[in-house]
């Protein structure tokens with residue numbers, strides 16, 4: 001069977017299996033099995049695939065039809081134009097999170113500084129920021145050693161040198177015997193889904209680690225914890241930026257206000273949904289940090 005026909009049949013199979021993007025999924029998996037890019041596929045659709053590659057494609061297709069995420073099957077996903085290795089120990093980076101990177105870059109002046117990414121996963125946010133701001137030093141932290149290994153691998157593969165990854169439970173890797181590290185920017189896309197959210201039964205999230213997705217207090221526990229603890233790790237004038245779910249903007253703004261952040265705001269994503277809330281550390285007595 002030629003590639004065009006194979007692709008048409010695979011698309012039909014994935015459509016029936018409930019994929020939201022059956023043609024794209026089939027193309028990406030076929031390219032992965034053949035070791036080619038999509039331009040090659042569009043150019044040489046009248047060729048027959050070699051037997052081994054065809055068998056590999058059929059195996060990938062069967063797994064995808066069962067719901068396995070494409071990014072786990074191919075082992076990579078593009079984020080901010082960077083090809084990141086992925087694994088089932090970490091969340092698959094989402095396009096929505098690029099809004100957080102944009103917001104961090106918009107608050108990154110002067111051209112040198114120190115940024116902390118909490119819950120770094122594949123390193124997506126830390127690497128995207130570090131690639132755009134070579135004068136900044138970036139620290140990414142995750143509680144899962146497997147995620148930290150993957151993030152380090154991604155940094156090496158992409159030759160991004162101004163970033164370092166550590167294992168830790170949120171801020172624990174920042175407390176040293178006689179000092180704490182402080183940052184001009186702290187960003188995080190923490191777990192923020194409630195355990196009973198029906199979306200957990202749909203799509204890719206069924207295969208992603210619960211530790212990357214689910215938080216107590218209707219999804220707000222980690223967001224509240226980060227809002228209350230991060231202030232001590234910010235320099236005066238520094239910003240905290242938190243990604244959250246659509247309906248969580250007010251609760252996150254309240255959490256930021258409760259511990260005295262200034263200039264609190266919520267930014268929307270391309271779909272018009274509240275996505276990133278932020279606040280600034282201004283010291284109330286001295287006014288230090290006020291611009």
Ligand SMILES: C[S@@+](CC[C@H](N)C(=O)[O-])C[C@H]1O[C@@H](n2cnc3c(N)ncnc32)[C@H](O)[C@@H]1O
Nearest residue numbers: 091093119120121142143169170189190191212
């Ligand atoms: C929603 S994922 C975000 C991953 C990545 N930053 C991204 O945007 O693609 C949340 C991440 O937080 C990490 N995490 C959860 N609890 C943590 C904790 N107590 N300390 C550090 N990291 C934690 C998870 O392992 C996971 O990698």
